[in-house]
Amino acid sequence: MSGxxxxxxxxxxxxxxxxxxxxxxxxxxIDLTPEQWVxxxxxxxxxGVSQNDLGAKSYKNAPTVSxxxxxxxxxxxxxxxRFDNDRRRYKIYLTQEGRAVAEKALPIAMSMRENGWVGLxxxxxxxxxxxxxxxxxxxxxx
Numbered sequence: 001m002s003g004x005x006x007x008x009x010x011x012x013x014x015x016x017x018x019x020x021x022x023x024x025x026x027x028x029x030i031d032l033t034p035e036q037w038v039x040x041x042x043x044x045x046x047x048g049v050s051q052n053d054l055g056a057k058s059y060k061n062a063p064t065v066s067x068x069x070x071x072x073x074x075x076x077x078x079x080x081x082r083f084d085n086d087r088r089r090y091k092i093y094l095t096q097e098g099r100a101v102a103e104k105a106l107p108i109a110m111s112m113r114e115n116g117w118v119g120l121x122x123x124x125x126x127x128x129x130x131x132x133x134x135x136x137x138x139x140x141x142x
Contacts, residue, residue, distance in 0.1 A: 010135075017034075021112055024108050025108065028105075030104055032101065035068055036071065039068055039072060040077065040078075040098060041109065044106065048091045048093050049091065049092060050089055050090065050091055050092070051065060051066070051069065051080070052089065069092060075098075078093060078095060
């Protein structure tokens with residue numbers, strides 16, 4: 001098993017998926033990157049989550065989440081509100097514009113997700129999840 005190029009296949013696939021999402025959003029006049037979509041998608045189901053929790057749920061570090069939120073805030077898709085009891089932390093909320101763009105993007109994202117599994121069975125999906133979780137765990141320092 002030595003010498004297997006796990007990173008190559010993960011990176012290649014991730015890049016291809018991101019390019020497909022970018023094109024699909026662009027073709028539908030949706031001003032989002034895949035990274036921005038991940039944040040909005042989380043907020044659709046958990047609006048008002050802390051910035052730290054949003055980073056943890058999206059597997060993005062604090063500076064990356066902050067940068068993405070800055071862009072989304074400039075687009076008026078999200079707003080930050082300070083916690084009452086901790087002025088250093090923020091809750092992140094979708095604005096009306098943000099909810100509208102996320103709801104427009106959602107069916108496209110769902111279609112893209114389904115497209116990724118064309119020709120594969122539920123059993124294939126289950127095997128994939130088991131394998132990718134094992135690879136993740138193998139590299140998890142905790």
